[in-house]
Amino acid sequence: MSGLAQMVDEVRARLGGRRWLIGVPYLWYVLLVLIPLLIIIKISFSEMLITEVASMLTWRQGWPSLHLNFDSYVFLATDTLYFDTYLSSIKYALATTLICLLIGYPFAYFMVRSPAHVQHTLVMLVMLPFWTSFLLRIYAWKIMLADDGVINALLIHLGIIDGAIQIMNTPTSLMIGMVYSYLPFMILPLYANLSKLDMRYLEAAADLGASPWKTFWLVTVPLSKAGIIAGAMLVFIPAVGEYVIPELLGGSDTLMIGRVLWDEFFSNNDWSMASAVAVVMILLILLPMAILNKYQTEAAR
Amino acid sequence: MVIQSEVKTTEQDLLRVVGLSKIYDGTVKAVEDVAFSVQKGEVFALLGGSGCGKSTLLRMLAGFETPTQGNIFLAGKDITSLPPYQRPINMMFQSYALFPHLTVWDNIAFGLRRDGMAKADIANRVESMLSLVQLNQFARRKPHQLSGGQQQRVALARSLAKRPQLLLLDEPLGALDKKLREKTQFELINIVQEVGVTCVLVTHDQEEAMTMASRIAVMGGGRFLQVGRPREIYEVPNSVQVADFVGNVNLFQGEVTAADATCITVRSAECMHAVTHSAAVRVGMRVSLALRPEKITLTQVLPLADDNWCVGEVVELAYFGAYTTYHVKLDSGMVLKVQAMNGTQTNVIAVGHRVYASWHTLAVVVLTQ
Amino acid sequence: MNNAFAKSWMIAVYAFLYLPIITLVVYSFNASPLVTVWSHASVKWYVALMADDDLISAVKLSLEIAFLSALMSVFFGTFTAFALNRYRRFSGRTLLSSMASAPLVMPDVIVGLSLLLMLVSVQHWLGFPDRGLFTILLGHALLGAAYANVVITSRLREMDGRLDEAAMDLGCKPFQVFRLVTLPLLVPALVSAFLLTFTLSFDDVVLSSFLSGPGYSTLPMVIFSRARLGLNPSINAAATVIISVVTIGVIALSLYQARAARQRKREMALVYSESNQNT
Structure with missing residues (x-):
């Protein structure tokens, strides 16, 4: 009988632990992720009054009446500015991803091939800028790229250009800032992936007569596919919605959707429009997010 | 199967397992209807290849897996639904699972502290455990500061510290290299016998099971x-599967041509077999005959007997120092494995020789399944 | 691929990563108020920093928020990591894991906007919270918990599950297993998670801008508002201080870790030679 009582206690204790362990984080994320997302969806369908959002649900003769307002979306679809901005955000994000991959892949590959005792330091040196303030590093590029800045002075000194050229506040300065900020996000997953690569595969390929170049293309690159995809998504997704970099380095002409959202919210006080912009942005990055999720769960196995 | 009906309950049974099954996802049968009992002081081995269910069975005994069906009794008490921390059973884990953040001393004391034992008693018990495994001078070290053999002894001391009624050993020598294994095998069994604890041992290594266990259960497909005793398992396997898993074996397929009370005659493609056998076989029945390689004699002269020999050509020969292994290709196409001790006489048999392989009527085991 | 090419590629990338930071530090010692025009070396901007009340109060606020939000991040990150790793199957597990990784991948502007609109709704109903320290804290803790979850999960994954079983086998109840075995082994990961989330919070500008109220300006917000207007020597000086502190901290930590790893290796080598003598 005491055995049974103990069993009941045990089951209760286990269920209790489980309930808390799952319940606490669930509540946390439902409150701070799920509900906020539902709220911006709701607000994107609401009418914007002067200072507040109109209520969607009104009571008419005792019956609830749902009032969906598509104004924001209609405006989003008709005003070509939005479409152009989404397109240019994706273009900048894609270009950033591609350049990061072109710089980062060889870099990660060389890191892995470096002597084992320096690898720890090499990784640290990639991580270090990541630990120091992102904002300040972007600000530093303002100094570098200014008309009378370091880069212009260097180019004139080397005789490449005659007089100062404008780099700041152009798509070039934006791209430099984006690649600079997101490069570690490309290098680190690639390094993690490549360092797990069994060197015996490369030796086997060489043994079977493949040249180093062939081995690289036929063995190394296919085997690091997961790292490439993870790195690319980690760069692309936040790059699409980037706000700080275009604000500080991009000048007023570069179109990025993060800035449009910011302006709709802070300057125009149009919460409904800002929410609609955000909802469309989420839809845009849903696919890359799903790809990233798939590869991360596969990598975890 | 007959085995389960043989389970008899005696006063001395410490562990009794009845109709135990573990089914995952409603279909995967990891352990199926297993029943056995272990007497006090016995070392009982579960032997089998990977995926045979031996580990799942052990984990059910420890309490990490809940059986789908059946019961586990320890000293007459049903412990089937008791959580691991309430069972008077301790386990020595595969690759030891020593706590890396605790010293040897604290690892051994860990279980005693959970029981709320007095400090002085804990100290005494830990010291005596350390002496038992001869690690007194290593008490303050962390696990990573020990060699593999020393870690194994700490794990043993930790699992014995609480004086469990039943000790579970999960591949106790699996993490050691070959040379250390033999030495440790005897050390381990000496300590277990000194303490007098009842053991259930899981291993995939038949030599380990044979040297350490008093009884062995050969498992396959969850059953x-x-x-039986090591000698029984080896000498009188009850099926082709067991004969094949435990040690090397030559298998002949044949048909019973004559049978009387003590002797039967079987005709196979290779030769006629006269076998001393009492099991129920009928004339015309198809049977397998198991013959261990070391029970075969190779000669270059024609044997005198009518049965139990065949002729073939030596196709391979491997010299192992203490003994030599021959592969003899018979005229039927079957390759006979033969093992011969290397005595003082010079061996004249070489590859390419035509030889006669012969054996005693008691050497062959008749298998009907 | 030859060695010289590899070396120059690596040097070029490191130069790309570090040149802006070095430039920033160098120009912080420029006496001229025009940041890019070098006149002569001076520490006058550092002196001016001491009198910059806006900046100093922003530093205080940022440190406070970073400390508290890092604590919260580690707390909730640990919970999430345990829920997702201990229980392989429960209804809504996929939803929880997606929600937990959403703040990592979603652009900051969306996280900020959605959180703010939620908080505004809550305030509409309940009359609190007012925008300020608490709301910023919540945003940073949300982002931080997502990062902490990743750090702690990777440690939990490499931990031997048999250790938990061994503890249970020796008489630990589930909570004792956590307290006596899992937690002590998790400490290094908790420390890394704390440092990472502290840094993230101390660096964040977008979430803070959405979630802060009047009178609550974090350091990045002050720096951002000045940087938007153009180059500003006070930022250079402040940046140099921050970068030095972080760099020294990170280097010290990594040296400490490297030393611990070397020590461990030495001890293992010692054991190896000992056991060879014995046999």
Whole structure:
């Protein structure tokens, strides 16, 4: 009988632990992720009054009446500015991803091939800028790229250009800032992936007569596919919605959707429009997010 | 199968397992209807290849897996639904699972502290455990500061510290290299016998099972194939599967041509077999005959007997120092494995020789399944 | 691929990563108020920093928020990591894991906007919270918990599950297993998670801008508002201080870790030679 009582206690204790362990984080994320997302969806369908959002649900003769307002979306679809901005955000994000991959892949590959005792330091040196303030590093590029800045002075000194050229506040300065900020996000997953690569595969390929170049293309690159995809998504997704970099380095002409959202919210006080912009942005990055999720769960196995 | 009906309950049974099954996802049968009992002081081995269910069975005994069906009794008490921390059973884990953040001393004291034992008693018990495994001078070290053999002894001391009624050993020598294994095998069994604890041991290594266990259960597909003393398992396997898993074996397929009370005659493609056998076989029945390689004699002269020999050509020969292994290709196409001790006489048999392989009527085991 | 090419590629990338930071530090010692025009070396901007009340109060607020939000991040990150790793199957597990990784991948502007609109709704109903320290804290803790979850999960994954079983086998109840075995082994990961989330919070500008109220300006917000207007020597000086502190901290930590790893290796080598003598 005491055995049974103990069993009941045990089951209760286990269920209790489980309930808390799952319940606490669930509540946390439902409150701070799920509900906020539902709220911006709701607000994107609401009418914007002067200072507040109109209520969607009104009571008419005792019956609830749902009032969906598509104004924001209609405006989003008709005003070509939005479409152009989404397109240019994706273009900048894609270009950033591609350049990061072109710089980062060889870099990660060389890191892995470096002597084992320096690898720890090499990784640290990639991580270090990541630990120091992102904002300040972007600000530093303002100094570098200014008309009378370091880069212009260097180019004139080397005789490449005659007089100062404008780099700041152009798509070039934006791209430099984006690649600079997101490069570690490309290098680190690639390094993690490549360092797990069994060197015996490369030796086997060489043994079977493949040249180093062939081995690289036929063995190394296919085997690091997961790292490439993870790195690319980690760069692309936040790059699409980037706000700080275009604000500080991009000048007023570069179109990025993060800035449009910011302006709709802070300057125009149009919460409904800002929410609609955000909802469309989420839809845009849903696919890359799903790809990233798939590869991360596969990598975890 | 017959084995389960053989389970008899005696006063001395410490562990009794009845109709135990573990089914995952409603379909995958990891352990199926297993029943056995272990007497006090016995070392009982579960032997089988990977995926045979031996580990799942052990984990059910420890309490990490809940059986789908059946019961586990320890000293007459049903412990089936008791959580691991309430069972008077301790386990020595595969690759030891020593706590890396605790010293040897604290690892051994860990279980005693959970029981709320007095400090002085804990100290005494830990010291005596350390002496038992001869690690007194290593008490303050962390696990990573020990060699593999020393870690194994700490794990043993930790699992014995609480004086469990039943000790579970999960591949106790699996993490050691070959040379250390033999030495440790005897050390381990000496300590276990000194303490007098009842053990259930899981291993995939038949030599380990044979040297350490007093009884062995050979497992396959989640079931017990045969339970018996090491000698029985080896000499009188009850099925082709057991004969094949435990040691090397030559298998002949044949048909019973004559049978009387003590002797039967079997005709196979290779030769006629006269076998001393009492099991129920009928004339015309198809049977397998198991013959261990070391029970065969190779000669270059024609044997005198009518049965139990065949002729073939030596196709391979491997010299192992103490003994030599021959592969003899018979005229039927079957390759006979033969093992001969290397005595003082010079061996004249070489590859390419035509030889006669012969054996005693008691050497062959008739298998009907 | 030859060695010289590899070396120059690596040097070029490191130069790309570090040149802006070095430039920033160098120009912080420029006496001229025009940041890019070098006149002569001076520490006058550092002196001016001491009198910059806006900046100093922003530093205080940022440190406070970073400390508290890092604590919260580690707390909730640990919970999430345990829920997702201990229980392989429960209804809504996929939803929880997606929600937990959403703040990592979603652009900051969306996280900020959605959180703010939620908080505004809550305030509409309940009359609190007012925008300020608490709301910023919540945003940073949300982002931080997502990062902490990743750090702690990777440690939990490499931990031997048999250790938990061994503890249970020796008489630990589930909570004792956590307290006596899992937690002590998790400490290094908790420390890394704390440092990472502290840094993230101390660096964040977008979430803070959405979630802060009047009178609550974090350091990045002050720096951002000045940087938007153009180059500003006070930022250079402040940046140099921050970068030095972080760099020294990170280097010290990594040296400490490297030393611990070397020590461990030495001890293992010692054991190896000992056991060879014995046999």
